[in-house]
Amino acid sequence: MSASPFPPGLAPATAPARPKLVVIGAGMASGRMLEHLLEAAPGRFDITLFNAEPRGNYNRLMLSPVLSGEKTYAEIVTHDDAWYAARGVTCRFGEAVTAIDRDRRTVRTARGDTPYDALVIATGSAPFILPVQGRDLPGVVTYRDLEDTEAMIATGVAGKDAVVIGGGLLGLEAAAGMAARGARVTVVHLMGHLMERQLDPAAGYLLQRDLERRGITVHCKGATKAILGTDRAEAVLLEDGTVYPADLVCMAVGIRPETRLATDAGLEVARGVMVDSTLRTSDPHIFALGECVEHDGQLFGLVAPLYDQAQVLAATLLGQEAAFAPVQTATKLKVTGCDLFSAGDFADAPDREDIVFRDPGRGIYKRLVLKDDRILGAVMYGDTADGSWFAGLMKDGTDIRATRDTLIFGPGAGKADPLAAVAALPDAAEICGCNGVSKGAIAGAVRGGACTLEAVRTCTKASASCGTCTGLVEQVMKLTLGDDFAAPAPAGMCKCTDHSHEDVRRLIKSMALKSIPAVMQELGWTTAGGCASCRPALNFYLLADWPLEYRDDRQSRFVNERNHANIQKDGTYSVVPRMWGGVTTPAELRAIADAAEKYDVPMVKVTGGQRIDLLGVRKEDLPRMWADLNAAGMVSGHAYSKGLRTVKTCVGTEFCRFGTQDSTGLGIRLEKLLWGTWTPHKVKLGVSGCPRNCAEATCKDVGIVCVESGYQVSVAGAAGMEVKATELIAAVPTEDEAVEITTAFIQLYREHARYLDRPYKWVPKVGLSWVIAQVVDDLPNRRALVARFEVSQSVYRRDPWAEHARPEERTKWGPMADLSLEAAE
């Protein structure tokens, strides 16, 4: 156990003086290493400690309490001057080492060279600075050391706007600290959810919700484009065009190992300074530890493995055998009130199983990842009391087969309640939107003796109109009546949940759920990521209900909507440019013909919706073909979407001798108004100029037939799997009214129908008379529907082709790599 760490000739015994140990960097890792070394063998080495910062070792983990004002610097010092003096450590603080001379075994500073027998590189890490315009402006800071913290405090953030770029551990602590000092804080995070390295989307959602409750704005999927300002930072501009005012911008997008000295000295450096298990670098006299090192392909940012390294390096320097073996470490966020725990490996992978527990009412999410009856990882939010118990089972590799059924409930098993979401609603929460009936009113009626759904409907009117809240009313009844209530078994929207489509739509609104993870968490989804049936439905419900807040999730869309073209049986696509009202021009036809030839389109076909279909286009050709069609003034025809498809017209008064109104003009006007909108299922319109009905308007979702006295608006026709004539909802004298009623009907359909119900399926469920009352008779309601439609269209009335045809987007449409041309080894 006395093998020398030094090559022959350097061993202490042959030298009269003590071996010289030089340490570069007085951070937490080297500090802990010195503690171990000086405790085990005081006086064994002549130690010189360099630090670029003008101070010794302090507890960087406690910077966030310093930032928030809960602690002072003096309270977080680990080693003060007296500590170093008592142990004979020569401190050279504020003196940066600029070079290592490995041949002469010296380190260089501004004050000259210092010799070493053994050298420890503990230079830590540097914050990563995004290479965006404005990064050098005053007011842009990082969050890494005391200087950064003091800079943020000195700016006097109270009442000012602060933007934190980066929603990882450090960024969120900086955000919470500044919010505690009275700043208006926005966190901009590139990924889909906060702390994506430690949390899965469900836990990330709960964290975001808690931060938002304390006044912090969170913008996920936000890519920073530039920091705006002339003399100092004034605002942050994102790629999507959002601008957040910012008196202070804190970049916390990540760290990278500080390896410059090691690189310059010719040591082996990959992402970090390469060390073996004894923490020796490629030079036998030089060791490294902390955030600057790379061991077995891994970098280290959390303190636990760094303390393990400190112990190993102290042993190595003392000639004892020790080997560093990184272990999984648990993460906790030091933000008061945000209770999260993450440990081990919780990624999806082969042979792994999930146990998921959600308690929506209490905002609790727990997930265990199992393999071969052992716990591999755990993510928890809201209740982390059992975290260390799970971590213990994980570390010990305990076989959990016997306790698996109740494992997720912790050492003291509990039970999940399927009615939790409804039970958590306050009495004032609105259950029936049509008739404004609250949860309390329904419960009151039940206590007053209304024990059946019909009785509740009669005395409260709850679920008596459109009926979509029936399931919720039944749940309130069940909560009130207990076992005395026997509800008819509801059909869940898919295997992931027992909630019906209608319940989910109501709860999205009444609980203000604004993301897919939020819905899955609050409504107790039984799968971690949903399925191909519920994800597109949720995506639609969310964008329909929160048009300005929710961002469309492309990966939750079926292939045709994701790729803005219809996939064919051979994997090619069909492309249909929009022809407003079925009217085209020679120039458009020429551009279509050119595109058909240029991209070898095998079939050009006229569709039933009065436009032209180019069939058999290869996926990688789509963006360029769209760009060509855009250049000729054409946009997507949305022939692939659950949205507005076509408005079929006849030529009306302009040419036809029977035409009574300008049906072509009305059709074009409607199409320009409605295009781009997403609906529960596809929507096709027809406008005929006279009752001869050449546009076949009376088998469309909305059909308008022009007559001498005005316009007959009818809805809910079908000419597909079923054939059904439309039903008249209004006869109006002016074109404006016909447009308004059509728009209001489509918005009503968007707000109430279940996903994949065409209007002819939905209208009988809610009743034609209810629809007429909503969009024809009740004028203020009609106008409100139109206004809500316009809000949605302010986001969605745009051409998706133009977006995807941009040159920088085009490579995403081809293969990621082509190995068919590469030579085999």
Added chain:
Amino acid sequence: MNMIDIGPLSNIPREGARVVKTRLGCVAVFRTATDQVFALQDRCPHKGGPLSEGIVHGTHVTCPLHNRVFDLSTGLGEGEVPTYAARVEGGRVLIDSTLLSRSAA
């Protein structure tokens, strides 16, 4: 096993896939919500649908043509899809280099 680098992980959307062309046909490389990667032949055994265009949920994909569901880790579902080794290393996606060969070895 020899692996070949096909590009950065960021080129594949989360809960999505990208295609790699090989002499053995197209291979779909999937990325899950938690950044695991899987490589499968990009061809549903039912009617040849491109699995790379399916909706990815958990560690499963649903074929875009007729909704058949396959486990990304085993290729099993209603029928079986050939799988290839794939992993992420330092932010790069690596797949089984036997896909470079001219025919199935």
